[in-house]
Amino acid sequence: MINIILASHGSLAEGMVDSVSMLYGKPECFHSVCLRAEDVAEAFGERIESLLDLNVGNIILTDILGGTPFNQGMLLSEKYSNVRVVAGMNLGMILELLMQREVLSLSDCVDHIVNVGKDSVIAPSLDESKEDDMDDLM
Numbered sequence: 001m002i003n004i005i006l007a008s009h010g011s012l013a014e015g016m017v018d019s020v021s022m023l024y025g026k027p028e029c030f031h032s033v034c035l036r037a038e039d040v041a042e043a044f045g046e047r048i049e050s051l052l053d054l055n056v057g058n059i060i061l062t063d064i065l066g067g068t069p070f071n072q073g074m075l076l077s078e079k080y081s082n083v084r085v086v087a088g089m090n091l092g093m094i095l096e097l098l099m100q101r102e103v104l105s106l107s108d109c110v111d112h113i114v115n116v117g118k119d120s121v122i123a124p125s126l127d128e129s130k131e132d133d134m135d136d137l138m
Contacts, residue, residue, distance in 0.1 A: 002101035002109055003029040003053040005060045006089060007069035010034060019091055020098070027098050029053065035068055045072035057082050057106030059097065059113075061089035084110045092120040 004027075006013035013032035020027070031051045035044050048069075052058050058080070060073035065087035073085035084106060086093075093113045101109055 001029055002057045002059055002097070002106060003051075004031070004094070004097060004101070005048060005051050005058065005073075006032045006062075006094070007048055007060055007073060008032075008034055008063040008089075009067060009069065010036075012063050016089065016091060016094060020094055023091075024095060024098055029056075030098070033069075039068075041068050041072060044068060045075060048072055049076055052076065052080065052083060054080065054082065057109075058084070059101075059106070059109060060085045061094065061097075061113075062087045063089060082106065086110060086114060086117075088117060090117055090120060093117040 006016050008016075011034050013034050017030070017032045020030070033044070033047050033051060048060060060069075060076070060083065062069040062073055062085060064070065070085060070087050073083070077083040077085050093116050096116045097109060097113045100112055104112060
């Protein structure tokens with residue numbers, strides 16, 4: 001099983017955990033850590049590190065590329081070979097990761113959820129000529 005850590009600016013990661021609980025239940029090996037305005041980057045990184053399970057693969061999902069949660073996750077991925085970081089988390093990615101983390105390898109999970117994330121960002125049209133496309137989405 002892959003250990004999942006959601007890391008974000010503000011309470012986004014906690015909100016994602018709350019949403020997952022509504023849709024999926026309360027999974028094990030699933031954590032959130034939220035960066036607050038008063039936090040120091042290194043201490044935030046230590047909080048993430050305390051949630052790692054060094055006996056299994058770990059995926060740290062962060063809100064944005066280049067932010068403190070991402071940067072601290074990347075430092076941990078350099079320190080530990082079983083830690084991967086993915087930026088741009090969304091609820092669809094998280095749910096898919098929860099469903100696939102016991103059957104896919106760490107590397108395959110990362111590749112899979114990145115593709116799910118890309119595929120789930122759409123701007124559907126309600127134009128009548130595209131009505132069939134909307135039927136496919138619902």
